[in-house]
Amino acid sequence: MSYQASFRVWRGDTDGGDLRDYTVEVNEGEVVLDIVHRLQATQAPDLAVRWNCKAGKCGSCSAEVNGRPRLMCMTRMSTFAPDETVTITPMRAFPVIRDLVTDVSFNYAKAREIQSFTPPPDLGPGEYRMAQQDVERSQEFRKCIECFLCQNTCHVVRDHEENKPAFAGPRFLMRIAELEMHPLDVADRRDVAQTEHGLGLCNITKCCTEVCPEGIHITDNALIPMKERVADRRYDPLVWLGNKLFRR
Ligand code: SF4
Ligand code: F3S
Ligand code: FES
Numbered sequence: 001m002s003y004q005a006s007f008r009v010w011r012g013d014t015d016g017g018d019l020r021d022y023t024v025e026v027n028e029g030e031v032v033l034d035i036v037h038r039l040q041a042t043q044a045p046d047l048a049v050r051w052n053c054k055a056g057k058c059g060s061c062s063a064e065v066n067g068r069p070r071l072m073c074m075t076r077m078s079t080f081a082p083d084e085t086v087t088i089t090p091m092r093a094f095p096v097i098r099d100l101v102t103d104v105s106f107n108y109a110k111a112r113e114i115q116s117f118t119p120p121p122d123l124g125p126g127e128y129r130m131a132q133q134d135v136e137r138s139q140e141f142r143k144c145i146e147c148f149l150c151q152n153t154c155h156v157v158r159d160h161e162e163n164k165p166a167f168a169g170p171r172f173l174m175r176i177a178e179l180e181m182h183p184l185d186v187a188d189r190r191d192v193a194q195t196e197h198g199l200g201l202c203n204i205t206k207c208c209t210e211v212c213p214e215g216i217h218i219t220d221n222a223l224i225p226m227k228e229r230v231a232d233r234r235y236d237p238l239v240w241l242g243n244k245l246f247r248r
Helices: 032-042 103-114 133-143 149-153 160-167 170-181 190-194 207-209 220-234 239-245
Strands: 005-012 016-026 062-065 068-071 086-089 096-097
Touching: 005 032, 016 032, 032 086, 062 149, 068 149, 068 207, 103 170, 133 160, 133 170, 133 220, 149 170, 149 207, 170 190, 190 220, 207 220
Parallel strands: 005 086
Antiparallel strands: 005 016, 005 096, 062 068, 062 086
């Protein structure tokens, strides 16, 4: 079944912009990204949109659909009533480049600030061993497709540009937690998580977890355990040392 649907799409650039109305054909089984492509093909050839895989795996097509952060390629048109106006806007937490494309370099800068995996210096190639339960603990975090929807949603930075320098955001606090939980990583990540990456600014509202297209339990499995580890250490550094040496 085909129908004509109403869309409002934000058009503009670094100098500003506004919402424009379009009527576009929708066919059965289509997703929001299909409609954006049809809009480009038929009415707005200069509409800027970033996408790549159309399969929910590259993390490129992040935007806000009716105010909710989503992957456009994974948002079915059947989610909306045929007479509902669907509004598509760029991610709000990042500067607009043009139309639906934002500058997400904040995230790459945050990624670079994290000390990389640091195995013990005396461990040679082929000597890396870890228990299955340690593998499983952090495996969930490796499903991240770097769509940055969680970064865009977190209220700490969403409307507070001034917090950005002090806050890595959920995706990168999760990366720190992943490395902290890695039994072969010997870097001390707890103090820096708090002092340099802003772990304390997270008040576990879980909005990041709600929008994650990979269903990663960012708050429960990464941020809260990381907060617990930081608290343990602040409470008693000897307990922390014992945990590090004997219980991991
Ligand atoms: Fe996207 Fe989830 Fe990764 Fe955040 S943790 S960047 S929401 S896949
Ligand atoms: Fe932000 Fe997620 Fe914490 S939304 S406040 S990082 S739980
Ligand atoms: Fe790759 Fe949507 S186009 S995740």
